[in-house]
Amino acid sequence: MNSELGLIKRQFGHRARLALSPAEIRAMDDQAHAARTMWNCLHAWWQMMPKSKRSLAAADQAIRQARGDIDFLAALPAQAAQAVLKTYFQAWKNCWDGRADEPGFKARFRSVMSVDIPQGRDLQIKRVHRRWGVVNIPKIGRVRFRWSKDLPVGKKANSDNRITGARLVKDGLGWHIAFRVQTLERVPEPHQGPEVGIDAGVNLPLALSDGNHQDHGRAPRLPNGDSDRDKWLNAEEKAKLLRLERQAAHRKSLRKPKEKTSRRLHRTYDQIRALRAKATRRSIDWQHKTTTALARQYGTVVVEQLNITNMVKSARGTIEEPGRNVKQKSGLNRSISQEAWGRTVTMLAYKTARYGGTLHKVPAPHTSQRCSACGFVTPGSREDQATFACKNPDCGWSGNADWNAARNVLHLYRIGLVEVPAAGRAVVRRACRVKPATAR
Template sequence: MSQDTLIRRHFGHRARLVLSPAGVSKADGQAHAARTMWNLLHAWWQMMPKEGRTFANADAAIRQARQDIDFLAVLPAQAAQAVLKTYVQAWRNCWDGRAGAPRFKGRDRTVMSVDIPQGRDLNIVRVHRRWGQVNIPKVGRVRFRWTKGLPVGKCADAENRITGARLVKDALGWHIAFRVQTLEIKPAPHPGSEVGIDMGVTVAIALSNGGTYRHGEWLTGKEKARLLHLEQRAAQRKSHRRPGEPTSRRLHRTYDRIAGLRAKAKRRALDWQHQTTTAIARTYATAVVEALTITNMVKSAKGTIDEPGRNVAPKAGLNRAISGQAWGRTITMLTYKTVRHGGTLHKVPAPGTSRRCSACGHTTPGSRESQAVFVCKYPDCGWSGNADHNAARNILHLYRMGHALVPAAGRAVVRRAKRVKPAAAR
C-alpha cells in the first residue's frame, strides 16, 4: 500500500479505573506529590538567577528533592520528569504568547493527575470483552473498563501502539487517559452535501435543511431535587462555620456529592455531543458554523458601581445556558470528526446571521419576533419560519458566497505581544 494513502493519527481514549481503597490512596499520594513537585520547581525557578535556569539544573534539583523528601519518593521517576517537561513547556507557551505565566498549584483548584510517559510500562492485557488490566507504576495491576479497541498485544507494532497515559481524578473517581498512535488509511473525500449549523439555547443544533438535534435535561427530576437539597445543606452548614475555621468533614462530603451529580450531568452531555457530532460528520461532507467569540458572549452584565448594568438576572441566566451547551466543545469535536470522515469544517462571520432573512437577503428591524419565530418585515417578502433554521441557512449562504474565514495562526501571538516574558524571567 502506498504511503500517500496512509495517515498517522494521534488520539486519546479515557477509561474508568477500578481501584481498591489502597490503590486510591496510592494514586492520591502520587497526585499530591506531582503537585508538590510542580510548586517546588516553580519556587526554585523564581529563586534561581537567569543563567542558572537550565533544564539540566532543574533536573538535578528534582532528583535531589526526591532523595531529601520522603513524601516525593512515592512519585515514579518518569512521572517526575514529566512534571519538569510540562513546566518547561508552560514557560515556552508563555514566552510565545499562547498562555500566561505558570503559577503555584493550589490543592483545591488543581485537577489531581499523574503522567505515565512510557507506554511500554503499562503492559495492557484484555481480560475479556468488558474489562482489561493495566500496570500503573507503584500502584500495581488495575482493572479498567474496556470500551474501545486498543493496539495491544499482537495488534501493536511500531506504528500502532499506546505511547503513554495519564491518570486523572474527577468527582466520579480515577480514570486513565491513553495516548494512542495508529496508522490508518487516508479517508476518501466525503460524497455528502453541505450543511449550515446554528447552535442555540432552546434548540441545541439546527441545520440549514430543517433538521434539528435536541436534548433533554441532563439530570432526572429526582437527581435535580437531590442536587438542590445538597446545595441547601451545604449553604446551611457553611453559614454556621466561623471565620477562619477549617471546613468540616461533613461539609466536604456534601461538596463531594454535589460534584458527583454535576460530573454525572457533564458525562451525559459529553455522550450526547459525541453521538450528535459523529452523526453530522458521517452524513455531510462540509459543515459550516459561526465563528463565535463565546468568552465575550458570556460576560457578566453587572457593570460597575458608577454605571450599574441592566437586566442582570436574565443575562446571568442566559450566560449559564450558553455555558451549559458547551458550543466550543461541539465545534472542536466537529473539527476532527469531519476530517476523519473525509469532510471539512468551515467558519463564517457571526454578525447578522440571526437577523437577516434567508429568503430575500434583507435585514429588517423587528423580523426576529421571538426566540423561535422569524417573520421578515421587508414589504416585498414576508417570509416566515423557524428562527434557528433561518440562521443556519444564512450561515450556509455566507460560505457559498466565499465568506469563509481562514484561521490566522499568529493572531494570538500578535494580540498578546505586550506580554512577552520579562528580561528577569528569560
Template sequence: MISSQCVSMASAAIRQARKEIDWLAVLPAQAAQAVLKTYFQAWKNCWDGRADAPGFKRRFRSVMSVDIPQGRDLNVTRVHRRWGMVNIPKVGRVRFRWTRDLPVGSHANKENRITGPRLVKDALGWHIAFRVQTLEPRPEPHTGPEVGIDMGITVPLALSDGDTRTHGEWLTEKEAAKLLRLEQRAAHRKRFRKRGERTSNRLRATYDQIAGLRARAKRKAADWQHRTTTGSPRSTA
C-alpha cells in the same frame, strides 16, 4: 527567553536528583522531563504576554491527573468482555473498564501500539485514558453539500438545512431532586460557618455528593456531543 543552557542545567539537576532520591529514581525519567518542559513553557507564555506567571496549583480548583509517558511496561491485558488489567508504576495491577478496542497482544506492533496512559480523577473517581498510536486510512474527500451549525439554548443544535438535534434532561427526576436537596443543605450549613473557620466533614461530604451528580450530568452531556457528531442512532435520545 529561556536559553538552551538553562534547559540543559535543569535536566542535569533532575538526573542528579534521580541518583540521590530513591523514590524519584523509580519514576520514569520522561515524567520528570515532561514536568520540566511544561514549567518552561508556562514561563515562556508569561514573558510573551499570553498568560500570567505560573504558580502552584490549587488543590480544589484543578483536575488531579498523572501522566505515565511510557507504554512499554504497562502489560495491558483483557480479563473478559467488560474489564481489563494494566500495570501502573508504584501502584501495581489495576482493573479498568474496557470500553473500546486497544492494540494489545498479537494486535500490537510498531505502527499500532499504546504509547502511554493518563490517570484523571474527578468527582466519580479515578479514570484512565490510553494514548494510542495507529495508522488510519486517509479519509475520502467530502463531496456532499456544506452545512452550517448554530448552537443555541432553546434548540441545542440547529443545522442550516433545517434539521435540529435535541436532547433530554441530563439528570433523572430523582437525581435532580436529590441535587436540589443537597444544594439547599449545603447552603443551610454554610450559613452557620464562621468566617475563616475550617469546613466541617459533613459539609465537605455534601459538596462531594453535589460534585458527583454534576459530574454525572457533565458526562452525559459529553456523551451526547460525541454521539451527535459521529451520527450515532442514540444521539437524539
C-alpha cells in the same frame, strides 16, 4: 504521513474508568498530590531564579534534590516527575506564544488531580474479559479498567499501532485513565455528502440548514423562567442536588472564620461534585454521538466563528457603572457554558477529517438578524428567541430563528466569506459581497 501508500498517522485519546480498591485510591491520591506539589515547587523555583539560570537542566537538578529532601514526593514515580517538568516548561512556551496565560500556583481543592505515565511500555495492557482489561500503574500495580474500545495491545501492537502513554485523571466519579493511542490508517476518500450550515443555540442546541435539527431533549428554561443549570439530570437527581447544595450552604454558614473545613462538609461537596460529573458525562456522550452522525452524513460542515469567552462575560459592571439585567445574563451565560459549543466544534473538526469531510468557519455577525430569504437586516425581525419574521415588505418570510441563522451560515460559505487562519489569528477572506440567499 506516507502519501505513496495512502496511509496517515492518527493520534487520539481514549478514556476508561478504573476499578480501584480503597487502598489503591489512597495511593493514587498521594501520587496526584505529589505531582501538584512538584508543580508548585517548580513554580517557586522559577520565580526565585534569575532569567539566565532558568534552564531545563537546572530545573531537573532542582526536582531531583526536592525528591530527596521531601519524603512524600517519593510517592510520585520518577517518569511522572519528569512529565511534570516538561509540562511546566511547555506551559511557559504556550504563554510566550500567546496561546495561554502564565502558569500559576495549583491550589489543593481547585486543581484537577492527575498523574502522567509518559511511557506506553510501562502500562502492559491486557484484555481479560469482554468488559474489563488490566493495566499496570507504576507504584500501584495491576488495576482493572472498563474495556469499552478495542486498543492496539498484544499481537495488534507494533511500531505504527501502539499506545504511547496515558494520564490518570480524577473527577467527581472517581479515577479514570486516558490512553494516548497512535494508529496508522488509510487516508479517507473525499466525502461526497451534502453541505450543511450549523447554528449553535441555547433553545435548539444544533440547528441545521436542511432542517435536520439536533436536539438533546433537555429544556433550557424552567417554567418560572430561571435558567436550568442541571438539565442533564433527572428529577430525582435535581432534587438531591438542591438538597445537598442547601445542606452545604448551611454547614458552611456554621463554620467560624479561619476554621478548618469539616469532613462532613467535604463529603457533601464530594456528592455535589459526583452529580455534576455525571451531568457532564451525559453531555459529552450526546456530543460524541451527534457529531459522529453529522460527520458521517455531511461532506462539508460550516459553523460560526464564535468568541465564546466574550459571549459569557458578566453584565455586573462596576460600582460607578453597574450593569443591567445581571441575573438574566448570568442565567444565559450558564446555559451557553453548559452547551459547550467550543467542544462541539472541536469534535466536528477531527471527525469530519476522519471521514473525509471538511469543516469551515464563517463570520458570526448578523447571521441571526439577517433574513435568509431576502438577505436584508430589518429592525424588529427577531421578535423573540425562537421565531424570525422578516419585516421587509417585499419578503415576509418567517420561520425558526435558529434555522434562519443556519441557512445564513451556509450561504456565507457558498459566497466565499470564510475565516482563514493566518499568522496566528483569524482573518476574513472576502470573495464577494453578501447577496440575498434565495436558492437553497
